[in-house]
Amino acid sequence: MSRPVLAATTAAPISRKRIADYGDAVGDHNPVHFDVDFARAAGLPDTVVHGPFTTAIVIDQIIAQLGSEAILNLDLRLRGPVFPGDALTISAADYGVDVHNQSGLLVATGVTIVSGDEDS
Amino acid sequence: MNLNTLGQVIVDINLVVDEAKVRQLAAAIGTPTAMETALRVPFFGPTAAGQDSVVAALDMDLRRALQGGQSYEWHRPFRLGETVRCRVVIEDILDKTTLHLATVLAEFYSTDGELIQRQRTTFIERALASQAVV
Numbered sequence: 001m002s003r004p005v006l007a008a009t010t011a012a013p014i015s016r017k018r019i020a021d022y023g024d025a026v027g028d029h030n031p032v033h034f035d036v037d038f039a040r041a042a043g044l045p046d047t048v049v050h051g052p053f054t055t056a057i058v059i060d061q062i063i064a065q066l067g068s069e070a071i072l073n074l075d076l077r078l079r080g081p082v083f084p085g086d087a088l089t090i091s092a093a094d095y096g097v098d099v100h101n102q103s104g105l106l107v108a109t110g111v112t113i114v115s116g117d118e119d120s
Numbered sequence: 121m122n123l124n125t126l127g128q129v130i131v132d133i134n135l136v137v138d139e140a141k142v143r144q145l146a147a148a149i150g151t152p153t154a155m156e157t158a159l160r161v162p163f164f165g166p167t168a169a170g171q172d173s174v175v176a177a178l179d180m181d182l183r184r185a186l187q188g189g190q191s192y193e194w195h196r197p198f199r200l201g202e203t204v205r206c207r208v209v210i211e212d213i214l215d216k217t218t219l220h221l222a223t224v225l226a227e228f229y230s231t232d233g234e235l236i237q238r239q240r241t242t243f244i245e246r247a248l249a250s251q252a253v254v
Contacts, residue, residue: 012150021148025141030175030182042183051187052161052241053148059192060149060157068156068197075191 006065008091011057013102014049016084022053049082058099058110061090066114073113080107121220121245122179123213130177130224131208134231139200159197162206162228162237177210178222180245188221188242195235198228204236205229211240220245 023029028050031038039047055076062071074096082088087102096112137159145161146154175182198204205228212223226239 018148018150021144025144025148032182038183048186052190055190055192056145056149056157056161059161060151060153063157063160064151064153068153068160071194073191073193075189077189078187081186 006062006090006092006097008089009061009065010087010089010102011061013085013087014053014057014082016047019047019049019053019084022050022056026050026052028052044081046083049084049086051078054078054082054088054099054108057088058090058097058108061088062097062112062114070114070116071112072115072117074110075112076108076110078108080105082107121181121185121213121222122177123215123220125177125210125222126213128177128210129207130174130210131206131226133206134203135206137198137200137202137204142198142200156197159199160192160194160237162198162226162239174208174224174241174243178243178245180222180243184246186244188244189240190242191240193238195237198236203231205231218247220247 019033023033032042032044033047033050036047058076059071059074082101088107089100091098091100093109095109097110098106099108099110101107142155142158146158149157206226207229208224208226210222211225214221222243224241224243226241228236230236
């Protein structure tokens with residue numbers, strides 16, 4: 001079986017409401033995700049999206065294309081902050097996936113193992 | 121960051137995969153496949169049990185901390201309503217003088233002892249300026 005091909009797709013912009021909903025769902029109320037003043041005091045221009053929420057969005061884009069049973073492993077390196085309003089584009093890379101924001105900045109890279117890899 | 125926490129078990133508890141929580145997480149993801157995704161990215165673990173327990177155990181300063189990465193090894197999705205054992209341990213600590221890194225391993229097992237998922241989260245904390253080597 002050959003490795004399935006992932007087409008580049010852009011997820012919906014990440015609104016502050018979705019960030020708040022995610023924080024409520026997982027019980028993560030770190031102020032760096034909600035409090036702009038706190039984020040600025042930490043040297044950031046704005047609050048940042050939870051890393052696991054970014055990861056979940058990447059996983060969801062993969063599942064949408066390949067199906068939920070196809071993805072076996074994901075090792076995602078967060079390479080830059082993701083901010084409210086960012087729209088992430090997930091595209092295929094030799095090792096798995098690249099994740100860029102709407103400005104073309106690489107914000108994450110992921111090594112994936114999907115079904116089919118174990119046969120190649 | 122407390123660098124003397126290597127091997128410390130932060131959480132070892134049984135949890136119920138609560139449908140309302142899964143649906144809340146799916147709503148935040150907000151796509152047609154969100155429910156399938158929400159059954160693979162737990163609402164507990166290093167993010168939730170997680171964020172509070174890990175921050176406290178590692179004594180991280182949130183103003184200097186960020187998440188560097190996350191990995192998942194899936195054996196099957198969670199099932200709504202099932203009870204799972206969640207075990208979270210500090211697997212690795214690295215002191216790079218200007219940065220401290222901690223890898224937290226979370227494993228989820230069924231009540232039969234079947235591994236459902238293994239998850240690793242890497243936290244990075246910048247050292248205090250006074251500790252930094254310039």
